[in-house]
Amino acid sequence: MTYDITIEGKAYQLELSRSGDRWLCRLNGRAVEIDAVLARRDVLSVIIDGKVHEVKCERTATDIHLWVGSVRYAAQVRDPRSLRSRSGADDGHGPRKLIAPMPGKIVRVLVIENSEVAAGQGLLVVEAMKMQNEIKSPKKGIVRKIMAAAGGSVSAGDVLAIVE
Amino acid sequence: MVDGWLPSHPVRMAKWAAALVSMFRKILIANRGEIAVRVIRACRELGIQSVAVYSDVDRASLHVRKADEAYPIGPSAAAESYLNIDKILDAARRSGADAIHPGYGFLSENSRFAHACATAGIKFIGPTAAAMELMGSKTRARQHMEQANIPFVPGTAHGLNSPEEAARVAEKIGYPVMLKAAAGGGGKGMRMVHGRDQLACALESAQSEAERAFGDGEVYLEKAIMNPRHIEMQILADEHGTTVYLGERECSIQRRHQKVLEESPSPFVDQDMRCRMGEVAVRVAQAAGYTNAGTIEFLVDQHKNFYFLEMNTRLQVEHPVTELTTGLDLVHLQIRIAAGEKLPFTQDEVCLRGHAIECRIYAEDPDNNFFPSPGKITLLLAPSGPGIRRDSGMYEGWTVPIEYDPLLAKLIGYGSDRKQAAARLVRALNEYFVGGIKTNISLFRRILNDEEFQQGRLDTGFLDRLLSRTRDQPRDDGAAEIAAIAAGLFSVLDPTTVVQTNGSFGALPGTAAAASNWKKTGRSEALH
Numbered sequence: 021m022t023y024d025i026t027i028e029g030k031a032y033q034l035e036l037s038r039s040g041d042r043w044l045c046r047l048n049g050r051a052v053e054i055d056a057v058l059a060r061r062d063v064l065s066v067i068i069d070g071k072v073h074e075v076k077c078e079r080t081a082t083d084i085h086l087w088v089g090s091v092r093y094a095a096q097v098r099d100p101r102s103l104r105s106r107s108g109a110d111d112g113h114g115p116r117k118l119i120a121p122m123p124g125k126i127v128r129v130l131v132i133e134n135s136e137v138a139a140g141q142g143l144l145v146v147e148a149m150k151m152q153n154e155i156k157s158p159k160k161g162i163v164r165k166i167m168a169a170a171g172g173s174v175s176a177g178d179v180l181a182i183v184e
Numbered sequence: 185m186v187d188g189w190l191p192s193h194p195v196r197m198a199k200w201a202a203a204l205v206s207m208f209r210k211i212l213i214a215n216r217g218e219i220a221v222r223v224i225r226a227c228r229e230l231g232i233q234s235v236a237v238y239s240d241v242d243r244a245s246l247h248v249r250k251a252d253e254a255y256p257i258g259p260s261a262a263a264e265s266y267l268n269i270d271k272i273l274d275a276a277r278r279s280g281a282d283a284i285h286p287g288y289g290f291l292s293e294n295s296r297f298a299h300a301c302a303t304a305g306i307k308f309i310g311p312t313a314a315a316m317e318l319m320g321s322k323t324r325a326r327q328h329m330e331q332a333n334i335p336f337v338p339g340t341a342h343g344l345n346s347p348e349e350a351a352r353v354a355e356k357i358g359y360p361v362m363l364k365a366a367a368g369g370g371g372k373g374m375r376m377v378h379g380r381d382q383l384a385c386a387l388e389s390a391q392s393e394a395e396r397a398f399g400d401g402e403v404y405l406e407k408a409i410m411n412p413r414h415i416e417m418q419i420l421a422d423e424h425g426t427t428v429y430l431g432e433r434e435c436s437i438q439r440r441h442q443k444v445l446e447e448s449p450s451p452f453v454d455q456d457m458r459c460r461m462g463e464v465a466v467r468v469a470q471a472a473g474y475t476n477a478g479t480i481e482f483l484v485d486q487h488k489n490f491y492f493l494e495m496n497t498r499l500q501v502e503h504p505v506t507e508l509t510t511g512l513d514l515v516h517l518q519i520r521i522a523a524g525e526k527l528p529f530t531q532d533e534v535c536l537r538g539h540a541i542e543c544r545i546y547a548e549d550p551d552n553n554f555f556p557s558p559g560k561i562t563l564l565l566a567p568s569g570p571g572i573r574r575d576s577g578m579y580e581g582w583t584v585p586i587e588y589d590p591l592l593a594k595l596i597g598y599g600s601d602r603k604q605a606a607a608r609l610v611r612a613l614n615e616y617f618v619g620g621i622k623t624n625i626s627l628f629r630r631i632l633n634d635e636e637f638q639q640g641r642l643d644t645g646f647l648d649r650l651l652s653r654t655r656d657q658p659r660d661d662g663a664a665e666i667a668a669i670a671a672g673l674f675s676v677l678d679p680t681t682v683v684q685t686n687g688s689f690g691a692l693p694g695t696a697a698a699a700s701n702w703k704k705t706g707r708s709e710a711l712h
Contacts, residue, residue, distance in 0.1 A: 021672075021676055023671070023672045023675060025668045025671045025672060027664045027667045027668050027671070028664065030664065032665070032668040034668055034669060034671075034672040036672050036673070036676055043673075045669060045672075047665060047668060047669060052665075052669065054669060056670075056673055058673075058677055061563075062562070062563050062619065062674070063563070063565070064670050064673060064674065066666060066669065066670060066673075068666065068669075073663075073666050075666065075667065075670035076563060076565070076617055076619060077563075077619075077670070077671075077674045078562065078563065078619040078620065079562060079620075084671075086667040086670055086671055086674075087617065088663040088664075088666050088667050088670070089614070089663070090613075090614055090626065090629065091660070091663055093663075093664060093667040095667060095668075095671045097671050097672065097675050099675070121555070122555065122556065122557055122558055122559060122586075123558055123559055123586050124556075124558070124586050125586070147586075148556045148558050148586040149547065149548075149556035149558055149586055149587075149588065149589065149590045150556075150588075150589065151555075151556050153555055153556070176559050
């Protein structure tokens with residue numbers, strides 16, 4: 021199996037294949053001997069060259085993060101053979117979704133649909149845990165759609181608005 | 185205070201237990217989260233039934249799961265549930281509870297609640313409503329305490345009536361001065377003023393901010409202590425006139441006037457200073473007619489002068505560091521004092537041993553301006569081992585609600601000295617993993633590894649200085665490669681294999697190799 025993997029913006033190609041009762045691994049064409057045990061769901065114990073690493077997989081509404089020890093790495097995994105488009109790829113053009121980073125209540129909507137906004141401009145105010153937080157525009161553009169209304173509740177990962 | 189454990193402590197405890205007359209049968213805990221769990225545990229240890237209360241969003245919370253009984257008290261908004269005196273007293277009556285423990289926050293320092301409990305014939309585990317009221321107003325407390333000869337930061341003991349009066353006082357004590365709200369807390373209505381030209385403007389804005397935050401615009405003035413330390417003294421007072429102090433807690437590490445990490449003893453306080461602070465703390469409590477557990481907060485300047493700041497009339501979040509260094513259980517003692525028992529030890533028998541440090545684990549994102557981060561906990565790996573105590577209100581699969589304070593748990597490290605306590609804590613923080621939400625665990629690794637911290641050079645500006653320093657995040661290509669390999673392995677792996685085979689890649693489920701490996705392992709293990 022071959023995967024295109026991006027870790028913190030850097031691309032890796034990973035080949036994993038079964039050989040009898042072992043896994044063979046090639047990272048960017050280089051063979052790496054690995055011994056890995058899934059200790060429990062989302063917790064992997066990996067031994068490479070005698071060194072032990074514990075890797076945790078964290079799946080949130082919006083991202084996959086891998087923790088190697090205490091350091092977090094943002095990861096994207098793509099299987100080139102799959103027919104899924106690379107919709108995750110983001111070139112800065114086209115419409116961008118504004119995602120709620122946390123559950124909360126919409127306190128205020130600061131802009132109206134079809135208004136022009138600057139990158140970093142506050143679009144909505146979400147309140148959670150006794151704190152109000154401004155959700156900012158990911159890019160300069162036009163607010164095409166607002167999916168949230170003041171007083172409503174949102175879950176993490178909900179689309180709040182689309183900026184084009 | 186002397187070094188070593190309470191020598192006659194076990195003996196006295198035994199005597200005390202024998203003298204039990206009317207211990208409570210059932211206690212209602214008017215709180216949620218880790219502190220409710222903490223009190224429930226104490227109840228169980230004392231053979232007392234525990235009653236939880238919960239809002240709509242807290243049905244699945246840990247404190248409800250751990251209690252003997254639980255009663256709903258309404259909608260998730262705190263004002264309609266945990267802050268609603270009638271609903272809590274109603275639950276107490278329905279359950280037949282004979283006492284209420286308020287925890288910290290919510291109604292714990294509400295004298296109307298303490299009064300309502302007394303009227304309902306239910307014992308409030310804490311001070312009397314009168315003592316609470318007296319210490320609740322900073323200016324009233326100051327007036328009262330000045331009569332008892334308690335050291336204060338030079339300034340006014342009453343609200344300022346005019347900018348002219350403020351200027352007169354400021355001139356007398358010298359700039360810089362601090363304006364503070366009488367009803368204040370959390371830094372609201374506070375202004376530092378460096379010279380006369382700023383005074384009138386600062387006074388007006390402090391008064392209007394205090395008015396908006398507390399409904400009370402009373403503002404007073406004090407000399408500003410530059411780079412102060414914030415050190416507090418734990419006291420216990422029984423209802424028979426005995427008050428003791430249990431050593432200090434260093435609480436200088438704060439962000440936006442909220443404590444983040446606390447320790448005991450303070451690296452700044454020596455035995456002589458401890459005695460003097462402790463004696464002042466006892467005098468404060470006695471002058472207020474105080475009973476049960478309480479904390480006297482002091483502002484300490486660079487020359488070890490200490491000034492009374494305020495009294496917290498409740499159990500503190502950071503009480504575990506005192507429990508570890510004194511060997512006492514403060515919640516047990518609170519309950520026993522409220523039941524009318526005498527303190528089972530004298531001041532001379534209280535002694536400190538070792539060092540304890542507490543980290544407050546919050547659901548907030550230290551990499552993103554400390555944004556709150558409620559949500560579902562998808563993975564929870566908890567530390568344990570020597571010298572580690574964890575008081576937690578969370579569990580894997582639980583959703584942290586958006587409605588309440590972001591405190592999830594407290595991780596406390598104990599060691600024979602400060603260095604060992606810190607090392608154990610760092611080790612435990614590396615074992616601690618909370619997935620699905622963001623927590624401030626990484627912040628504590630930064631604090632504990634910081635040179636200023638390790639040298640004990642702490643003041644209330646410490647954390648802002650630390651956070652303003654840019655971090656050189658070492659890019660570790662090796663670790664990134666491991667992350668890449670793991671990303672592929674997580675994708676190829678079926679999580680259900682965990683349960684069946686413990687997930688070994690060398691032994692996938694259902695294969696002949698798997699079966700034979702199991703047998704091989706079994707055989708080789710049997711040989712040992």
